[in-house]
Amino acid sequence: MAGVSAISAGVLLGLLLTQAVMCEEIPAANPAPEGADTPSSEETSEAALPPATIATQGQLLNVKVGDRLELPCEVENVDSGVVVWRKGAKALSNGPRIFSRSGHLKIEVKGRNYNLVISKARTDDKGQYTCLVEQENAVNITHTVTVTYPPTVDVQPLQDSTEIPKGDSFSVSCITTGEPEPSVTWKLKDELGNSRELPDFAGMRNITVEQLSRADAGEYHCVADNGVGEAVSSSVKIVVTFPPEVSETKSLFLTKVGGDASLQCVFSAYPPGEVQANWYRMDKAVDDAASADGFSKVEVGADERHAIQTDAQGSTITTTLTVRNVEETDLKKYECAIRNDKGAAEHKLELSAHAHPEKVHPAERHKEPQVYGVKMRVKSISPVKQYRIIYREINETHEGDAKEELLAGDEKDVVETENGVKVYERVYIIKNLRPLANYTIKMAAQNDYGWSRDTDMHRFSMEDPTKSAASGLQGGPTGSSMIFCRSNLLLLSNVLLCWLLAHAATHWPARLA
Known part of the structure; x- marks a missing residue:
């Protein structure tokens, strides 16, 4: 037994020695440098990542x-x-x-x-x-x-309307937002509803209108646009206040004795306020009450033969004088006048039964030399009986003798009729005028109430009749002159050919002999 135990102990000792030798022969995978810390197992388990x-x-x-x-x-x-x-x-x-x-x-x-x-x-x-x-x-x-984002816009002042007296100035500002920054344009919508751009204010956010006139009244629109969405606008209304002024009013009203006549004056004022209208007849002066032009004003009031009506609508004031059963003593000059708390205005006009010739106009040019055409236009409430034409030659030093022509009236000359007033048109050709001379011409018309006043002078000059011929030569040959030239050329060619043949027949036989 002791022998068996000794053998067993020797076997175990041999196994221990063999294991020790084997451990010494296996090298370390990553030997740590002397003195270095040994990494943990968690740190060595992951690889390093590249930067982001x-x-x-x-x-x-x-x-x-x-x-x-x-x-x-x-x-x-x-x-x-x-x-x-x-x-x-x-x-x-x-x-x-x-x-x-x-x-x-x-x-x-x-x-x-x-x-x-x-x-x-x-x-x-x-x-x-x-x-x-x-x-x-x-x-x-x-x-x-x-x-x-789309634009927004506001104008200052913010009132719906602002009243400013004529002649003053006013300023308006345009406040905008939006990205990109909006561009700005200004438009004016006048009292008639017509809209127009104001190029003088393009791109301006603060504008000033100096010396305000009636034409400056209306709605001022500031339009902002930046290309994002729709353009937008904001407006302020400028109302121009002004005292009474004469508007477009006729100066002559035509009538006939025994009929009714209406004379009308149109004024403008804003605000019209309480308007007082008066009518006056201009009688020839008989005492010291006369005005500077030799007439005195006699107020015409409402009676059996006269009626006065005055209406105000917006800024327009219309006053009308109606004369019933017109008499010859009514055919005179009149004056209408209105007044309100801002001021006053008046206008002179005439009630007449005579014909009213307008300015003489040149008619279509005639190709004939020494001829000039004039066109006459006459308004009359009774038939035109005659036309009178007076013309004369003038130069820098003197005037020639007047030449007068009378033409009979003709109802075929009537081109239109308006409110009983006929409009006549007549063309007259003046002949035997001197080339390069200057002339004046005027005309009048006669109806049942006599001759009208003469028209203003019309001046014209005659051309040099040789100019057209000279310009024709310079401008190139006409058709007839070209035919004439070709005919002459053909004739000369034939003459030359005949001369050459005759010359050859005379001289060549002698030379051959």
């Missing part, structure tokens, strides 16, 4: 209010850091987590993309947005966002 980079470039981005905008940020090796979005210095997100409570911002992660999404853009979303990867060496890009 951003593949996207910074951009300038535009978005309309209410639209969606996606700001891109593509990150390579995203696991090496944390993606953070900032607006200016304010942090918006950390990784996929968003800090904003507005509800219209979110982070969309698509593979390597950590994009910031603005679902419905607002005006305060404009600014600089930075995508940042936080790591040992941080990297970032920055996008600049512009939010565009």
Whole structure:
């Protein structure tokens, strides 16, 4: 037994020695340098990662209010850091987590993309947005966002209308918002509803109109446009106040004895206020009450033969004098006058039964020399019996003798009739006038009440009859002159040919002999 135990102990001792030798022969896989700390098993289990980079470039981005905008940020090796979005210095997100409570911002992660999404853009979303990867060496890009939105416009003063006296000045301001900044134009819509641009104020946000006139009254529209949505406008109405003024009023009213006549004056004033209208007849003066032109004013009041009616509508004031059963003593000059608390105005006019010839006009030119045509236009309430034409030659030193022509009236000359007044038109040709001479001409017309006043002088000059011939020669041959020239050329050619044949028959036989 003792022998068996000794053998067993020897076997065990041999096994221990053999294991010790084997352990000494196996080298260490990564021997640590002498004095170095031994790494833990967790630190040596993972390999080091490359740093993150951003593949996207910074951009300038535009978005309309209410639209969606996606700001891109593509990150390579995203696991090496944390993606953070900032607006200016304010942090918006950390990784996929968003800090904003507005509800219209979110982070969309698509593979390597950590994009910031603005679902419905607002005006305060404009600014600089930075995508940042936080790591040992941080990297970032920055996008600049512009939010565009339609223009708004207001004018100052804000009153619906402003009253300004004629001759004064006024200023209007135009306040606009919008991105991009709106351009500004001004339009004026006048009292008749006609609209026109005011190019002198283009691009101006503050305008001033000096020396205000009635034509400056109306609605001033400031129109703002920036290409986003529709252009918008705002307006203020400028009302020009002014005292009574004569408007477009006739100076002559035609009638006939025994009929009724209406004389009318039209004035303008704003505000019209309480208007007082008066009518006066201009009688020839018989005492010291005469005016400077030899007439005295006699007021005409309402009676059996006279009626006065005055109406005001807007800024227009119309006053009408009606004369019933006109007598010859009524055929005179009259004056209408109105007055309100701003001032007064008056206008002179005439009631007449005579014909009224208008200015003499040149008629169509005649090709004949020494001839000139005139066109006469006459208004008359009774038939025109005669036309009288007076013309004479004039020069720098004297006037020639007057020549008078009388033409019989003809109802065939009537071209139109308006309110009982006939309009006559007649053309007269004056012959045997001297070339290069200057002339004056005037005319009058006669009806049942006598001769009218003469028209204003009409002046004309006769041309040189040789001018047209000279210009014709310079301008090239006419058809007839061309035929004449060709005929002469053919005749000369034939004569020359005959002479050559005769010459040859005479001299050549002798030379041959």
